[in-house]
Amino acid sequence: MEAPEGGGGGPAARGPEAQPAPEARVHFRVARFIMEAGVKLGMRSIPIATACTIYHKFFCETNLDAYDPYLIAMSSIYLAGKVEEQHLRTRDIINVSNRYFNPSGEPLELDSRFWELRDSIVQCELLMLRVLRFQVSFQHPHKYLLHYLVSLKNWLNRHSWQRTPVAVTAWALLRDSYHGGLCLRFQAQHIAVAVLYLALQVYGVEVPAEVEAEKPWWQVFSDDLTKPIIDNIVSDLIQIYTMDTEIP
Numbered sequence: 001m002e003a004p005e006g007g008g009g010g011p012a013a014r015g016p017e018a019q020p021a022p023e024a025r026v027h028f029r030v031a032r033f034i035m036e037a038g039v040k041l042g043m044r045s046i047p048i049a050t051a052c053t054i055y056h057k058f059f060c061e062t063n064l065d066a067y068d069p070y071l072i073a074m075s076s077i078y079l080a081g082k083v084e085e086q087h088l089r090t091r092d093i094i095n096v097s098n099r100y101f102n103p104s105g106e107p108l109e110l111d112s113r114f115w116e117l118r119d120s121i122v123q124c125e126l127l128m129l130r131v132l133r134f135q136v137s138f139q140h141p142h143k144y145l146l147h148y149l150v151s152l153k154n155w156l157n158r159h160s161w162q163r164t165p166v167a168v169t170a171w172a173l174l175r176d177s178y179h180g181g182l183c184l185r186f187q188a189q190h191i192a193v194a195v196l197y198l199a200l201q202v203y204g205v206e207v208p209a210e211v212e213a214e215k216p217w218w219q220v221f222s223d224d225l226t227k228p229i230i231d232n233i234v235s236d237l238i239q240i241y242t243m244d245t246e247i248p
Contacts, residue, residue: 041096050080053184152166190229
């Protein structure tokens with residue numbers, strides 16, 4: 001199973017003239033692989049988010065030049081399945097990954113190559129646990145976003161809510177945020193509010209009575225959140241979408 005070559009560095013790296021650094025492009029591609037493979041494996045959204053977070057956290061601790069990023073990704077999927085109690089067979093992960101890189105190819109035979117890859121995934125999982133000091137359980141923004149969407153739906157008039165796909169867009173923004181390292185740089189509550197803020201901005205939806213309120217709606221959800229934090233998260237999201245247009 002062949003995979004594109006990787007670079008090195010952190011997931012948020014930027015090169016000269018604000019262009020994504022080579023390592024950032026690698027992390028984007030590999031995160032996209034994790035998400036697509038996760039969907040084909042029937043993983044739920046939280047295990048996929050955990051797999052992406054494990055991957056990004058591992059490369060915050062190590063140099064990308066030292067490891068095959070796609071092997072790390074496959075082990076991240078395997079480990080995330082255990083962490084989130086959605087156990088996956090290594091054979092299924094290998095077959096889905098092989099099909100991802102070789103769409104017209106045949107499934108791998110149960111030969112020495114297959115067993116070597118299986119052993120690599122298992123050994124890599126142990127390496128990752130040591131590097132991450134067994135800290136592989138994360139608080140994701142999903143539960144916060146669900147709560148905030150319910151509250152916001154009650155604040156807005158029904159017509160305004162029904163005619164704009166704010167909820168669908170917010171969930172899509174949250175999912176796409178895992179292409180980068182936002183999950184490691186910002187609090188889960190802050191990310192949840194920021195994707196909701198951006199979704200409202202995209203469709204020009206205003207929260208009723210915000211002008212008269214003592215504090216902005218987003219601070220009602222999270223007391224320690226500030227506008228600069230929201231702006232930073234939104235900026236990182238925009239960088240991810242910019243990278244998406246540049247990477248085939």
